Amino acid sequence: MGFKCGIVGLPNVGKSTLFNALTASKNAEAANFPFCTIDPNIGIVDVKDVRLDKLAKLSNSKKKIYTNITFVDIAGLVKGASKGEGLGNKFLSHIREVDAIIHLVRCFESEKITHVNSRLDPINDLEIIKTEITLSDIGLIQKKLEKSKKKLLQKKELEILEKKLEELNESNDIATENEEDKKFLSSIGLLSIKPKIIVCNVDEESLNKGNKFTDMVKSKYSKEKIVVICADIEDQITGLDKNERETFMKEIGLEKTGLNKLIREGYDLLNLDTFFTSGPEESRAWTVKKNTLAPKAASVIHTDFEKNFIRAEAVSCEEFIKFGSAEKCKENGKLRIEGKDYIVKDGDVLHFRVNP
16 A cells, blocks of 8 residues: 555646656656646656665565555646636546645746746635635535435435535535544545645745745645645756765755655655565565554455454564564564554564464
């Protein structure tokens, strides 16, 4: 299990440039006119993890498999998208299955790149996207409620939809009180409940300290996760080898790439942890929700492992690296035997015992 992020924003804010940089590809055409991207571009990126690198080396593994993140580059949305303006409805449908949404907003001035609304106002840009997502969800709920007349909805589902429709009409925001409601709303593809990260795309000069536009965004959306990047710089970095990249990043004072920032914030936003399996055949990273029980974590490897679960042999990644192997950890009293009620922790190295 990795996670899937949809990149949304107005035309000409740098979505395709960012997508190309994040995925180290040139799949997304970047051009100075709206709707350059018609069909969504999809890129799968390995989540590099130095812990896995060390485990694979210690275990002399034949294969090393990182977990991954999928980016979906959605075409630029405009005011009226929810009603089909600029093929908006089609574009919105592309992000119904993502786990989180990256709201990319332009925070740089440029005479060469036109702004779809003729003036640069990141707050207004974000509100346009939010409004179109809200209107799209209102339309979706209304269609679902129409089906209720045909007895296709349960009473509980009907009540949830009516309540959420009222919330959207009143404030553009949805409150999700419990996991059951959230699961149902997610199953119908509601966009307003999806976790989001606001990404401010700035010029090189504003990368480290931000600018008046990023200050506006941070002030207005103080409770949201906000990442500042320069898509052009990210695009340049992808074309460099490891040594050149390190030198270039040092020169411009960049500690982490935009990809690393987004992965870190994405994992935090979605409450995700990583555990590892490691042996001679392969060392592999796996992604699970925080507070996942051992049998459920085992099911990520194979669905049968959950029902056939016996126990988990667990050691922290730090201890495994310190002592060099699971066997050495066992000799030093660091290998634990955990049962069905064990909550998997980030960095655990696990070996599951299951019934055949």
